[in-house]
Amino acid sequence: MSPDTAAVHAASPARVAPARARLLVHLRSRSAVGVVMTLPLILLIVGLVAYPFVYAIYLSLLNKRETAFVGLDNFRFLLTRDTFWLVVQTSFLFTSLAVVWKAILGLVLALVIHTLPPRGQRVWRGLSLIPWVMPLALSSLGWWWIYEPTHSALNWVLVLLGFSPKSWLADPFWARFSVILVNIWYGTPFFMITYLAGLKSIPQELYESSAIDGANAAQRLRHITLPMLKNIIAITLLFSTIVTLATFDIVRVLTRGGPRQWTHLFGTYAFELGIASGDVPLGAAVSLFMFPILAVSAFFILRGIRRSTS
């Protein structure tokens, strides 16, 4: 029956007393039903996330042969390795550059699309999503072909414009650039679409009244748009930090961490240590270094969400 009829029904006096009794019964069983309905979720998380996570921590406290408990020695050892600090540097550089650029480019594109007449926006919005929608491992293959030393399309264009061709994947600097570029290509659409939605929710009156006051476009951006988008910007930045830090596909397909470990992120380095050279505890230790950074970001996200909803 429709909600209105139900409301009318419920209100009629003749039905109140037995209805209340039934409500009480239902209230008591609500918890039971609630637990049952949440059970699959809980099982999933406990069995396939919590347990493996705890097991990973346990593994990281073992020696290489996994025969003895060594406490924090794996972590201490990593901190003495040049390669590990290189991974830290790469991860920091990669994440900060990629996230900032994705946010900037996403905002610029969102602003530009937003100024178009509404009907014309749809097609650009759709086309912009393509990088994000294509499976990342497969689009990385396409980028691999773009960067290929002998047949690089990018180098062909560069040479045409009078520049020298680059070793996109063999030179440490350019390898990092290449990997960051792919991440930016992949992630900008997400920022764009989120900001576009945010822009749409800003009341037009604010712009109209500021226009009457004589504000130009730049001032409107600084004093209306950005403050209104503050929460969304914060949340997307933090979400993206988490996801970007855990990048695996791009590096795995393009450089496998090279050249000379210069493009290794925590995830790919853990993979190499754990699988390629058989030191699983050390690999687990590397992965776990991500956790504090992610936890701090999560804390701020949660705070941000709670603030925006209250």
Added chain:
Amino acid sequence: MIGSPRARRAAALLVCYGIIGAFMVFFLFPPYWMAVTSLKTNQEIESLEGIPLIIQKGATLKHYVDLFTKTDFLVYLKNSVLVTIPTVLISMVISVMAAYALSRLGFVGAGLIGTGVFLVYLVPDSLLFIPLFKVIGGLGLLNSKWSLLVVYPTAIVPFCTWLLIGYFASIPRELDEAALVDGANHFQMLVRIFLPVAVPGLIAATIFAFTVSWSGFLYPLAFIFSSSEQVLTAGTVTSLIKGDVYHWGGLMAGALLASLPPVLLYAFLMDYYISGLTAGSTKA
């Protein structure tokens, strides 16, 4: 400023389209390049003469034909489909039930679970896959595509639950109580009242679930070794490369075709996805 308001607006539009054009080149060049390569002959791909950005020596469908007849591409496609559909269904069922329970059936620990669910996203799969070897092995699912059915929901369910909670939470409680009074049990309430309201969110969640399942790479790479069980992403990257000579034409054809289903899905359902995502987030 220069010129009339009309001229200024025209100039502004020009700048806008210029910027959009630049972005379009950036976003669409890779798929374009993949498509062009997949249609070129091997000789043209290998040769270093001419303009590589267009097809100059005649297009060919040979790579696509070889893809279907000489590689395991169709096997991978079959496996991807077989994995994705049940994964999406299972994930949606779990998410809907959990979202309903967490937003409506207040019980001890509901808030904690809600936060805990979110924290799951902090644990990336590049950390989990090593210990998961043991779990998957213990379940006897190593080298089986069904291992993905077990692990993909962990990446899908938290986000979908969170999204749906946003929708469910916005439904007025009076509706619940009225329905309860009329003798509806929770299941009927869920189906008749909650789901219809949350349709945009449901579509968004389903599309998200589909994309995660279809695009998953690390887990199939780690857990599946036989070609007969492998899915499109890991299969294309590892097995379409035959030995020494990379057949770029075939590789690009495979990568492009494997990317098509999510793109098509988004093309048709994009509006729902966007409205579903954004409406839900503002509600949360």
Added chain:
Amino acid sequence: MEQTGRRQFLKTTAAGAAAAGVVGFPRVSRGAGKLALGLWDHWVPGANAVLKGIIEDWGKANKVEVTIDFITSIGNKLQLTGAAESRAGAGHDILAFSTWDGTFYKDKLEPMNDVADAVIKKYGPYNENAMYLNRQGGKWVTLPSPIGSHTYPLETRMDLWKKHAGIDVQAIFPADAKKRDKKKVDAWDWKMFLEGAKKVHAAGFPVGASIAENTDSNDWLGPLFATYGSFPMDEKGNITIASDATLAAIDYLKQLVQYMPKDIYGWDDASNNRWLISGKGSAVFNPPSAWTVAKRDRIEVAAQVWHHDAPRGVKGRFRGSLPFTWGVWGFGKNKAAAKDLLLHLSQKEQQWKTITASQGYDVPQTVAFSSHPVWTEIEPPKGGQYNSPVRGDERLIVAGWPAKQEIAAQIYSKWLLPIMVGKITSGGTAPKEAVKWAAGELEGYKRG
């Protein structure tokens, strides 16, 4: 010995070894009479099919149901498989391991002493390299596999080197060891190689050798350092990398890389193959895989490819290798049958077939089997592959030798040598500093 093996296996089957029926994988564990093999996906076209045929025939004759997965080594897929199965305690019965991977899991593998001893008794010894890799602590942790095991001679475009460098590699290393001129062979040292490399580079056809995180790099750098007398670590565990020999080798490499393409720092295992096949490269350190594919796709290039010994250094001649091994998991349910099959595959009859199918790529680890005719007969060019197995005074080694196997395995799999060299020749690090870094890494490898 084969009879006893088969009888033993039949006994086990009769006993009705039924396993815990695990869902999914491997289906083999449903009971004896099934074997699952994870084998290396061979790069030579057609080789897989022949091996599959041999195994399936054996299966039919012995009433064992065999399933075979050919797993590629690209993207560490084969390595991943080993790691996954050892952790999960479930998987194939027999798994192929590349060079050091078996060492990582040696505690989970079934000792192969009985099979190895049987092969040695019948056909004579395995080569030194195979002994070092497979026999650890008195136990055969894995069995040397003939399939896929290869060496790293120089694969040279003899026409380009003759024309532009004035060096006739065919004359120095003819297709008959008896016809070698000792003076000419001795003259083929690193200095001569460098001069030749300079000339072919000037002519536009450089030599290419990878200095990156891949096996190809280990397999030419390790031996190069060895020819100078430079080793990362000795058998007793002393770190020996900081030596004059190392600096001398580094000095040489600094000169050599000037004449190689810049992209070697980003190459993967297939890059040098493509380099040679494209016609641009004049020499690579590689097994005949490039030649086999060129034979199929660019025969005019293949016809000019000659395989021959690496240059001599002050401490002798060493050649790199990538041997494969077979391991039988301890958790397997059909170990007797697995051993029986591996013994069968190690027999001369079968090896003869697989070597032929690999078109000479597979170099067996039983010394006596280098008498196979494929390397003298296959063409074009005739005799081009004769020197694919070691015919002269080269010592076959793997990078990491002669350190203790657990540590050598890390030296190899953590790409110590390529990274150290890359730091110097591409990153501009001072040699002494890079060597110091390497020594620090070696210290870390000693952790248990």
